[in-house]
Amino acid sequence: MSATVRRSPVPRPVTLCNDRRKVDAYARLAHLTAITTPVLFVLPGPRREYGLHHALGAPQVPVQTLLPVPQPDLAAATELARQFITAYGSYRYDQPAEAYLARLRPITSDELYQRLARSAHNSAVLATRQREQTIVVANARVIRIHDLQANAIILLVSGHQQTLHANQ
Known part of the structure; x- marks a missing residue:
């Protein structure tokens, strides 16, 4: 056999x-x-x-084929990071905390939003902004990907704030 x-x-x-x-x-x-x-x-x-x-x-x-996330998801994450830094870093002395938080609400998790809400109502910070009549306009740009994992994208984002005082 x-x-x-x-x-x-x-x-x-x-x-x-x-x-x-x-x-x-x-x-x-x-x-x-x-x-x-x-x-x-x-x-x-x-x-x-x-x-x-x-x-x-x-x-x-193509570099996109090497990424653990689809390219559209990476682009969306990049834009979200840019939007967050811009919204977080911009505020006006005459703007209620609720208006500031309303810009942040659509782009934050519930946990982060609650932390931001606590700090946005800080009476000492609000009093200083009101006294100095501070207006801050922020912009941001994503510099590079710092780390990329299957469930996390860590980006290096550069933010720039231009500060004005309405009383000057």
């Missing part, structure tokens, strides 16, 4: 002269099937790795 053993194909290392041809073939396959397939190159050493990088040039991989 004999048994037939079927072996799954084992990836073979490719030689440098075949590398470019293989990469082009995978690119055509991805284009035709709309399926992106990771390609693993097993290289014997750093010289060969350098040669492969040199032969391939800059990667043709």
Whole structure:
């Protein structure tokens, strides 16, 4: 009695002269099937790795495909961060705390909103703003992604406030 053993194909290392041809073939396959397939190159050493990088040039991989979140979600998070810093940093001495908080409500969680509400009603801060007739206009821009995880996007946002005093 004999048994037939079927072996799954084992990836073979490719030689440098075949590398470019293989990469082009995978690119055509991805284009035709709309399926992106990771390609693993097993290289014997750093010289060969350098040669492969040199032969391939800059990667043709769109950066968005490497992100753990879809690009529209990243864009929305970026805009939300910019809006929050702008709204949080802008206020007027003659504006009630409720009007200030109304701008923040749609872009904050319940927990953050409650903390902001407590600080927005701080009588000492409100009295100082009223006495100095302070008007502050903020703007913000996202500088870069600081950290990106499957469930968190941490952005570095730069805020700038222009302070005016109505009584001057």
